Amino acid sequence: xxxxxxxxxxxxxxxxxxxxxxxxxxxxxxxxxxxxxxxxxxxxxxxxxxxxxxxxxxxxxxxxxxxxxxxxxxxxxxxxxxxxxxxxxxxxxxxxxxxxxxxxxxxxxxxxxxxxxxxxxxxxxxxxxxxxxxxxxxxxxxxxxxxxxxxxxxxxxxxxxxxxxxxxxxxxxxxxxxxxxxxxxxxxx
Amino acid sequence: xxxxxxxxxxxxxxxxxxxxxxxxxxxxxxxxxxxxxxxxxxxxxxxxxxxxxxxxxxxxxxxxxxxxxxxxxxxxxxxxxxxxxxxxxxxxxxxxxxxxxxxxxxxxxxxxxxxxxxxxxxxxxxxxxxxxxxxxxxxxxxxxxxxxxxxxxxxxxxxxxxxxxxxxxxxxxxxxxxxxxxxxxxxxxxxxxx
Numbered sequence: 231x232x233x234x235x236x237x238x239x240x241x242x243x244x245x246x247x248x249x250x251x252x253x254x255x256x257x258x259x260x261x262x263x264x265x266x267x268x269x270x271x272x273x274x275x276x277x278x279x280x281x282x283x284x285x286x287x288x289x290x291x292x293x294x295x296x297x298x299x300x301x302x303x304x305x306x307x308x309x310x311x312x313x314x315x316x317x318x319x320x321x322x323x324x325x326x327x328x329x330x331x332x333x334x335x336x337x338x339x340x341x342x343x344x345x346x347x348x349x350x351x352x353x354x355x356x357x358x359x360x361x362x363x364x365x366x367x368x369x370x371x372x373x374x375x376x377x378x379x380x381x382x383x384x385x386x387x388x389x390x391x392x393x394x395x396x397x398x399x400x401x402x403x404x405x406x407x408x409x410x411x412x413x414x415x416x417x418x419x
Numbered sequence: 420x421x422x423x424x425x426x427x428x429x430x431x432x433x434x435x436x437x438x439x440x441x442x443x444x445x446x447x448x449x450x451x452x453x454x455x456x457x458x459x460x461x462x463x464x465x466x467x468x469x470x471x472x473x474x475x476x477x478x479x480x481x482x483x484x485x486x487x488x489x490x491x492x493x494x495x496x497x498x499x500x501x502x503x504x505x506x507x508x509x510x511x512x513x514x515x516x517x518x519x520x521x522x523x524x525x526x527x528x529x530x531x532x533x534x535x536x537x538x539x540x541x542x543x544x545x546x547x548x549x550x551x552x553x554x555x556x557x558x559x560x561x562x563x564x565x566x567x568x569x570x571x572x573x574x575x576x577x578x579x580x581x582x583x584x585x586x587x588x589x590x591x592x593x594x595x596x597x598x599x600x601x602x603x604x605x606x607x608x609x610x611x612x613x
Contacts, residue, residue, distance in 0.1 A: 260463065267456055271447035279449055289452050297462045310575060310591040320573045322567050363441040371537075380573075382434050382442055385580060389519035390573035394566055410434045417437050 235356075250310050256303045267296055270313055274320050280379045281324040283368035291327060295320040326396060328372055350412070365417040372408055377402045378409035420537050425515075464578040521576055524592065543607060553610045561606045568599045 248269070254262035274295055278288035298319050306315060367375060376395060380386040381402070388406070392399040434442065524530045543549050544558060572595050578588035 247563060260460070264456065264460075267459065271451045271455065275451045275455075276445075276447060276449040280445070285452075289455055290453060292451055293459050296459045300459075300463050309594045310425060310587050312580060314574060314588070314591070318571045321574065322570050325566070325570065326563075330547075363438075365446065372522050377537075382438075384443065385577045387519055387576070388431070390576065391517060392567070394573060396566070411549045413441075414435050414438045417441055 248312060249308075252303070252308070255300075256306070258378070259265070261367070263296075263300055265314070270316055271296070273313070274316055277317065277379075277384075278320055278324060280367055281321070281376055282327070283370065283372065283375050291320065292325045294323045297319075297343070298323065321384075321394075328376060331372065343354060361411065362416060366413050373397075373408050374405040377405040378413075381406045382410070451575050488595055507605075519573070519576070521579060521592070523589075527596075529593075529600070533600045533603070536600055536607075539563075540603050540607065550610075552613050554613070557610060563604070564602055565599070568602070569596055572599075 251262045251269075253267050255266055261358075271292060275288060275292050278291045278295070279285060280290060282288040295316065299316055300320070309337075316317045367379065370378065373395070377391055377397075380391045381388065388399045388402050391397075395402070433439065488518065539562075544553075545564075549557070572592060575588045575591040575595065578585050579592070582588075
């Protein structure tokens with residue numbers, strides 16, 4: 231997919247409207263921020279569902295993303311599109327949750343992740359549909375899912391993913407490769 | 420002239436055609452739960468945003484807390500610093516930050532300055548003698564800030580790869596690098612003064 235997050239803004243008029251909303255929200259106008267939420271939340275939520283693999287967790291991360299955006303807006307200087315900035319906050323929120331989870335559950339090993347993969351091979355009722363792919367992505371182990379989504383859905387490089395997830399590039403390549411293999415098999419079922 | 424794609428250390432053929440099609444078909448949007456905005460609003464009320472006027476006092480509070488942790492926890496930190504230095508050395512050995520750069524970043528002397536400073540930071544934070552006085556809390560905050568900046572840079576690079584004419588994303592890379600350099604320089608100075 232690798233869509234640009236700024237695709238939420240579709241025309242010059244729309245971009246002007248967005249700039250006005252951002253400027254008002256920076257001044258503390260929560261009505262303007264609410265309008266920004268309505269514009270961008272569906273796209274950010276889709277990203278977070280894919281990264282988190284869980285609607286409830288994605289919903290929490292969505293709230294965290296917009297809360298951080300609200301708090302950070304007064305200091306934001308608009309160096310990038312607002313959607314790109316939001317997208318970045320969302321990825322960071324997910325990585326923070328992933329690190330916290332790793333600390334909570336230090337016992338999760340590569341072997342256990344491999345065992346989890348067996349769960350993906352559950353029978354599918356709608357072969358070849360996007361629902362299948364979403365379900366299969368959600369069933370991947372968290373670190374593998376993050377690597378796959380950032381690489382193949384969001385277009386990050388292996389080295390970038392390795393840097394931000396604190397892993398070796400070889401590990402990320404292996405995770406993405408394994409995820410592709412597994413997801414491809416699932417699509418063929 | 421178009422910008423060439425960034426080099427990959429080994430060839431990557433990407434996902435197979437069927438998976439590629441399925442990825443393209445993924446919905447770009449999903450409707451959040453109905454009460455999601457109400458929850459955000461509640462949180463906004465519970466935790467008011469920082470205003471510019473509040474920043475200095477907040478900074479003073481943070482510095483006081485940092486110094487207090489440093490003084491009270493010095494002895495206990497010794498063992499932790501030694502252990503974490505070992506694990507940090509192992510973890511950060513995997514990636515060379517220079518390997519992710521866009522071609523124009525490679526030519527930018529400011530980026531070289533950031534990379535030098537990053538290497539200095541890595542060396543200092545894994546040097547247990549030098550970093551023994553550094554509060555773990557402060558060091559973790561800096562590590563988190565560096566990861567956040569790298570995430571932001573990755574996002575901007577991704578935008579540039581999708582659209583080489585995306586001037587906003589290119590500007591964002593320059594600004595983020597400048598911030599990263601400032602963060603590293605200030606962090607080293609402040610921590611060494613503790």
